Amino acid sequence: MDWGMKNRMAQLIQSDGRCLFLPIDHGYFQGPTRKLEKPGETIKPLLPYCDAIFVTRGVLRSSVEPDSAKPTILRVSGGTSMVGKDLANEGITTSMEEAIRLNVNAVGISIFVGSDYERESLLNLSKLVDEGEKYGIPVMAVTAVGKELEKRDARYLALCCRIAAELGARVVKTYWCEGFEKITAGCPVPVVMAGGPQVDTERQVFDFVHDGIQKGAVGVNLGRNVWQNDFPVAMIRALRAIIHENATPNEAQEIYDSIKGGKRKSAKKKG
Numbered sequence: 228m229d230w231g232m233k234n235r236m237a238q239l240i241q242s243d244g245r246c247l248f249l250p251i252d253h254g255y256f257q258g259p260t261r262k263l264e265k266p267g268e269t270i271k272p273l274l275p276y277c278d279a280i281f282v283t284r285g286v287l288r289s290s291v292e293p294d295s296a297k298p299t300i301l302r303v304s305g306g307t308s309m310v311g312k313d314l315a316n317e318g319i320t321t322s323m324e325e326a327i328r329l330n331v332n333a334v335g336i337s338i339f340v341g342s343d344y345e346r347e348s349l350l351n352l353s354k355l356v357d358e359g360e361k362y363g364i365p366v367m368a369v370t371a372v373g374k375e376l377e378k379r380d381a382r383y384l385a386l387c388c389r390i391a392a393e394l395g396a397r398v399v400k401t402y403w404c405e406g407f408e409k410i411t412a413g414c415p416v417p418v419v420m421a422g423g424p425q426v427d428t429e430r431q432v433f434d435f436v437h438d439g440i441q442k443g444a445v446g447v448n449l450g451r452n453v454w455q456n457d458f459p460v461a462m463i464r465a466l467r468a469i470i471h472e473n474a475t476p477n478e479a480q481e482i483y484d485s486i487k488g489g490k491r492k493s494a495k496k497k498g
């Protein structure tokens with residue numbers, strides 16, 4: 228691996244081999260998603276606790292301060308919307324030149340395995356990898372399911388993740404599911420977990436994130452279950468403890484409860 232690629236990857240996946248990515252890219256097909264109406268305000272208190280953000284160029288430029296930004300994964304696929312015909316019909320929306328201009332650490336693209344647009348999305352991934360490798364920019368592939376959330380099972384997601392890795396993705400983002408070890412066992416590059424729509428309790432999130440980490444995920448790319456929570460800072464700090472300090476779900480719950488109840492001080496900011 229060349230120096231630039233190694234350096235970018237090292238800023239994303241930390242020295243303990245783990246990562247906490249904070250995605251705020253949902254607006255690219257969902258519009259002003261609940262609690263992400265003003266992305267700059269949503270992420271302000273959360274930035275100290277994430278390792279990177281996943282964002283489109285529009286929100287990066289308009290809502291993220293360049294002098295206090297975290298490492299950035301740039302969402303470069305899109306062209307569809309919730310009200311359009313098919314979410315799977317994505318193209319590449321942002322050039323590699325633009326990614327370099329924005330000084331990003333990686334680019335991210337969705338693939339839609341099994342959809343009518345499987346071939347296009349996989350070839351888009353391959354082209355992006357060709358471009359990214361030229362400049363030392365890693366590609367994160369997102370195994371997207373569109374509106375078909377029921378597709379999230381180990382057999383299907385293992386297939387998607389392996390294909391993404393075979394085509395050259397340096398990191399794969401997929402959903403947590405029962406039997407998550409089948410996904411990591413068959414995927415030769417680091418796997419991070421997304422959360423999907425907000426679940427009923429924070430404890431469910433702690434349980435699945437902990438389970439996924441035990442089964443080989445290197446971390447999360449978790450959005451709605453963080454910033455749609457009523458106590459997003461408590462949530463992200465509890466998740467950080469699972470990911471970077473090997474906290475159990477019980478310990479994470481205690482951290483969440485104590486921050487929510489105002490009993491725990493905020494972490495000292497670096498520098």
Ligand code: 5RP
Nearest residue numbers: 250421422423448449450451
């Ligand atoms: C949306 C995405 C998100 O980055 C991904 O789904 C993670 O967010 P969440 O945890 O809210 O599902 O790719 O297109």
